[in-house]
Amino acid sequence: MTSEPLISLEHLDIGYDQTPVLRDVQLSLERGSFTGLLGANGSGKSTLIKTILGIIPPLAGEIKFGRIDNRKPILGYVPQREVFDPIYLVSSFEVVLMGASRRVGPGRRFNSAEKQFTMKCLQQTGVANQSRKRFSQLSGGQKQRVLIARALATKPDLLLLDEPTAGIDAAAAEAIMELLVSLHKDGITILMVNHDLHTVRRYVRQVIWLHQGKVLAGTVEELLSPQKIEQILELEIS
Amino acid sequence: METLREIVDPHFLLRNSVYVSLLVGFACPLVGMYLVLRRLVFLGVALPQVSSCGIACAFALHSWGIIPHFEHGENALAFAGSTIVTLAVIFLLSVLERRSRGIVEGRVGTVYVLAGAWSILLLVKNPFGEHGLLDRLKGEIIAVSDLDLGVTAGTYILVCFFLWLFNKEFLLISFDRDMAVTLQKNVIIWDTFLFLLIGLTISMSVLSVGPLVTFGFLLIPPLTAHVVASSMRQFAVIASLLGGGTAFIGFALAYAWDLPVGPTDVVLLGFIYAFVFLSKRMVTVIGRWSLAHQSERSAGFSPPQRPNR
Secondary structure (H helix, E strand, O other): OOOOEEEEEEEEEEEEOOEEEEEEEEEEEEOOOEEEEEEOOOOOHHHHHHHHHOOOOOOEEEEEEOOEOOEOOOEEEEOOHHHOOOOOOOEHHHHHHHHHHHOOOOOOOOOHHHHHHHHHHHHHOOOHHHOOOEHHHOOHHHHHHHHHHHHHHOOOOEEEEEOOOOOOOHHHHHHHHHHHHHHHHOOOEEEEEOOOHHHHHHHOOEEEEEEOOEEEEEEHHHHOOHHHHHHHHHHHHO | OHHHHHHHOOOOOOHHHHHHHHHHHHHHHHHHHHHHHOOOHHHHHHHHHHHHHHHHHHHHHHHOOOOOOOOOOHHHHHHHHHHHHHHHHHHHHHHHHHOOOOOHHHHHHHHHHHHHHHHHHHHHOOOOHHHHHHHHHHOOOOOOOHHHHHHHHHHHHHHHHHHHHOHHHHHHHHHOHHHHHHOOOOHHHHHHHHHHHHHHHHHHHHHHHHHHHHHHHHHHHHHHHHHHOOOHHHHHHHHHHHHHHHHHHHHHHHHHHOOOHHHHHHHHHHHHHHHHHHHHHHHHHHHHHHHHHHHHHHOOOOOOOOOOO
């Protein structure tokens, strides 16, 4: 693992409709890191992820990407599973295949190699047996695995996940976290939004904590020790 | 049977009208699918009305001498008016959508009611309004020239070809816009292209069959197909075949019973939708009942006996 930054946020203001949620964010994400993004509801976690992904334009500042094999890193995105409308009659396989769209030009069909790779991604996340099932009919945990498979189908260098364990049972959440750990071991850099301090403490190495407009960054030991948590929360009281 | 034989006869006097009905029936559901999937059903009501307003506007400008007269140019004028106004409104709505001004339903509803009011006002103030134009707004399904048929067929073939060719892109930007952005797709261009195809289809359809029938074919076949389809491909195929089939049967019924074609088609679509929906519900209820009955029997459960009186 190297400590070369994969992404650097420089004096970044983020928000919607010219209304900043976070100001002057200065962060860097190291290549090969597994980072948890913590914060209360409305603290700007999802906005930060969407800004890094290019979905929301930054209000000010700059996002700099490190180079991998002389190219910009590929970002894989795992959104919250509730955002998908069940009206779409798409199978899990078709959802994952969408991840390969970057490599298949407009008007061109997915070839057999892309379809095989899609199946491999489904196998890797343990939902190959659900490939023909309609995406909207899957359980929460299965949907999450399919969405991770779709992000893997993009062949990402960095995986950004928006609350991958929210609203699913403890066993399924643990299985998803184990899957992320194994993906991290395979060399993928991970940035994950998560509410659950226990999960973050157990699985991740670096933490970014968004608290009352401030951005705190450090290792799990530095930020999530009882004393530090107390200190941060005392800030809120005062 | 005699009516059907008459209609399919290549020398049938109204054969072009049959062909145009079929084209509208097959093509409209394919673009209507995207309105249903994106939950833009109101837009499916408003755009045909806007398209009618465009036709009324073009004819009014022509009658006031602002647009010069040219021989056999009525259809071209109507098409230009319909297409320009429809695309302009789609563009305006998309700009407002991106800037998040007001409520979506409010904007679309306002567009619908304004387009309807303007159509009537322009019609009243147009000296030629009584002739031709009113029929055209109702849908001139009776008199269709070979040229009109050719233009309609050409447009729909082009629209269907692009829908097929870029199906992957249109599905991606509709299903998960954010993901499309992260995959470096220019969602604004793809959205514009999709709505251009929708606008073109609606303009052409309103010219041929009027706003009411266009709305009917845009939405009822996809809604019906969605009840029974299990994949996107099935959804498209069933919706299109249902639209085409209903257009043909509707024409035959209207011809046999001397009814206006457009409303006959829409009423028939309504009956089919109700039948399919109720059948599906019934199958689901029977399935659940049968499953519950089976599990009761396998668990050795016996229903409570009615007490003897």
